[in-house]
Amino acid sequence: MKPQAAVDTKGINEKKRISLRWKWTIGAAIALFLTYTIFSTILFITFQQIMIDNEQQAVRNVMVNLTERFGQHFYDLTEEDVEEILDQQELYLTPEMPIIEETQNQRSTPLRASQGSIVIRVYNPEEELLYETNDSDIAFEPNETLQIESVEEGPNGEALSAITPVYSFLNNERIGYVQVINTLSSYHELFRSVLGAILLTGVIALLFSGVIGYIIAISFLQPIRRLTEAMHIIEKDPESSERIDVGDGNDELTELANAYNAMLDRMQRNIEQQKQFVEDVSHELRTPVAVVEGHMKLLNRWGKDDPVVLDESLSASLQEIERMKSLVQEMLDLSRAEQVEIHYKNERTSVRELINQTYNNFKLVHPDFTFILDDDLHKETYVNIYRNHLEQILIILLDNAVKYSTDQKVVHLSVSDNGSNIQIAIQDFGEGMTEEDTEKIFHRFYRVDKARSRHKGGNGLGLSIAKQLIEGYHGKIWAESVLHHGSIFRIELPKLKKAKTSLKNTEASTSED
Incomplete structure (x- = not known):
């Protein structure tokens, strides 16, 4: 069976690896953009609700104003009564908007002043339409009390419809109905403008957050990049004196760089001690080994036949072997001494x-x-x-x-x-x-x-x-x-x-x- 080829994990990791700089950039950009989006959404919804409330209040004010005017009649409302009342200049559509006075022999009634926004319909008690300022597709459904409802109307979408019965202040009889329709044209126009501004600002915020995230990532990763470069140098040359310049920082990355520098110093000291240790042990063992070898050769040649030489060689060899045993034991003691903090x-x-x-x-x-x-x-x-x-x-x-x-x-x-x-x-x-x-x-x-x-x-x-x-x-x-x-x-x-x-x-x- 053919041996499998070695897998180049380093190459695979490099291909699959996504730079931490881009991860931080994307993460920071998303975080900033989401923060902006959440706050913008909250402000937009709040602003939208305030605008709707204002529009409803405006409709309610017009409705109250009209019912007060129509309620002064004794009999059922007629078209002539409605036109007469709506032509009065004291009528206000909203507390802030007075009727425009007549100029150049042309009257500006509340109806004409609000043609694009407010539609007023007046019905008699039999629900027959007496007066309408503008055409509208919104249906009329009589109610016993004043109700303001949100309805769908034409291309603009949402509109407000308020319907209330009109009672005579003189005999408390129902004399007709009033319907006020607010097409919310100004609201929808402002809504589209604000939404467009928010979307445009969101695009700008996204780009800005990306730039800020990239700058933050570069700033945070600078010490790590220096650490990586130093590691590559040490990988090529373990005895290199290259160290990370930590600068004047006092954060976790500075602490990491200091720990790395200290680790390198200790590692190189250990390497030097190891080299020195091996050299010293080799030197110390060389002499007793040479002595024993010399005596063994002497005995092998002719010394074993001479009792004096044999006794002297054996005694010297045993003495050197004892020295080697002592040296090995001391080396073991020294190795154990380095682990006292653990055991x-x-x-x-x-x-x-x-x-x-x-x-x-x-x-x-x-x-x-x-x-x-x-x-x-x-x-x-x-x-x-x-x-x-x-x-x-x-x-x-x-x-x-x-x-x-x-x-x-x-x-x-x-x-x-x-x-x-x-x-x-x-x-x-x-x-x-x-x-x-x-x-x-x-x-x-x-x-x-x-x-x-x-x-x-x-x-x-x-x-x-x-x-x-x-x-x-x-x-x-x-x-x-x-x-x-x-x-x-x-x-x-x-x-x-x-x-x-x-x-x-x-x-x-x-x-x-």
Whole structure:
């Protein structure tokens, strides 16, 4: 069966990908346009309702005015009565619109002044039409009370029709009907004008919101674009010093850029440490492997027949193998020390108890040395560190103090409470170091005197392990030294405010020791 071709996911993603810039542009444009549309619709509907209410009020005013005029008659309305009343100049179609006065021997009645908007019909009690200002297709349906209804009328669409019976004020008898029709011609004309203006403004708003959305997207995506460019550069050259210029911003994107820069710095430091670590391990293992190989070749050629050479080669090979085992174990310890925050973040340890225990152990193991303990803790104090790790750190430092002591075989161990921290100091009076060595002593595989350190059995990883452990628990470790006069190694660990250490945990840690 033929193997399937590899799928180019990168090419597919690039083909299907829609730029975030356009997504934000479209999203912002839609959001702005919808906001404008909603507010415009609300204003338009409100304006439309106000206009309809005004038109209805105008019809009602005309109707009331007419019924008051016609109600002054005693008998049923006639065509002559209607014309006489409608010709009176005091009649008002609306409170704001008076009848136009006669000019040049031509009368302007309310009917003529409102020919395009208001239609007035007057009927007698038998519902026969007596008077009509203009033709209209709207039907007449008599009512017992004044009613204003919305009806369909001609090409304009909606119109208002008001019908009411007319009663004589003199005998309270029905003398006819009045129908007032408002064709809403001015309303429809204004409605179309406003609607056209809103649509035109909506198109402009859509274009404007698109431009604003694009500008906003460009502004927001600028840091992300710089981040992407920096990532591409780092992808091509992992050791590049390219970083994102975050500027003076103080927002989430600036925080993202700062986090990215910090991540790159840490990544490159890890790469450098990894390279250095591999180089150092290769260098450290090369010597014991070469020694073992040399002895094995010697034995293979002729040394196995010589008991002295055989014994010497086996002894040397075993010694080098032991050194390699020690180196591998220290490398494992160093790897575990980098994960203390994950696995041991809730551990509690009694400092005073552990200091005294380690002090007594070293007094027993090294009887030729004088160990001095200054305990300034007046009560049991706890720190956030795994008990075995703190013991391992103390053993590393005390072991170095013993190894590098000269004629004055004295080691001074002290512990004190500095308020928020617990400080531990280990002092020897041995070889000491230069200032340059003091700064580098915690580097992996660094040894002040490589020949003497190898002779003493050191691999140069102990102080690196101690530093990694201390910093994993948010503490500090540093060295102070004077050449040929000795060194002091100081440790600071944050003190727990409330010592909540269960007896069970303490006994478990003690049993592991």
